[in-house]
Amino acid sequence: MVVSKDNDNGRVKEFEFAKTPELTKWEAFKKAIYDPRTHQFLGRTGKSWGQLFVFYALFYAVLAALFAICMQGLFATLSDKEPKWTLDSSLIGNNPGLGFRPISDRTEEGSLIWYNTTNQTQIQRWVNYVDSFLELYKRNQTGENYVNCDFDKYPAEGQVCVTSVDQLGNCNPERSYGYRTASPCVFLKLNRIFNWQPEFYTAPHPDMPDELKYHIENNTKSKERQQIWVSCLGKDDVDKEKTADFNYYPHGFPGYYYPYKNDKNYLSPIVAVELRNLTPNTIVSIECRAWAKNIRYSGSALDRAGSVTFEVQIDTATS
Known part of the structure; x- marks a missing residue:
């Protein structure tokens, strides 16, 4: 209206x-x-x-x-084969890290390897971890681009070296990798860095353990010194008192596996370390280190480089 x-x-x-x-x-x-x-x-x-x-x-x-x-x-x-950024220009840099196996799948155990030599269930658990890790290495490595390598026989372009578990000495499946005894085995492996070429120590370095110095000088042929050496020790003085000695199979990563080119069927070389006669019923911290002129070492927990630490406890008392 x-x-x-x-x-x-x-x-x-x-x-x-x-x-x-x-x-x-x-x-x-x-x-x-x-x-x-x-x-x-x-x-x-x-x-x-x-x-x-x-x-x-x-x-x-x-x-x-x-x-x-x-x-x-x-x-x-x-490229499907080669990363765009490598070595110094990449995020991972040119200093390979050192890793170990076996590792527990229980987060709360961290890097501790613990078992009782009288407990078959615990022993088999660690044997299974190692079996799983070595599964690729146990397969038939013949044909295609596999080749048997040596220090005077490097692989050609596109070929990869055979990596056999037959060279692991006492750390073999028939012995359950030592886990039925007080001398278990751990397996070391360097991280892969594309096109990284190690610079070898062909003579002992002053900081090397005496055992490694002796091995290089007395047990290694000249051509066989083209490898990344490995040494293990108790982490601290207390831990050194709880360790006897270590056997290595072999004593380093052979140079003919490098540089890594991401070729088909490539398997990283491994070093099996037999931890001999550790003091039972106590935790022993062990540090293993890789030796090459261009592997930077740092034992700091916040900035570890070129080495790896883990703990072992072997109980012998019947529970």
């Missing part, structure tokens, strides 16, 4: 307009979905919906094409 004043006689005039009937909620909802008067569906006509569909179809088609072009350009700079 509109109210106005008649200027002639001062009377107020009222004009009534036709009122649109109010819609119920259901009717308003149906009209929002489809309005039969304007033929609009969800507020748009068929033509408007068609234009909107064509616009977004073209928009996303162009977006997908641009994304595909970018990805193709990216993949063109990558």
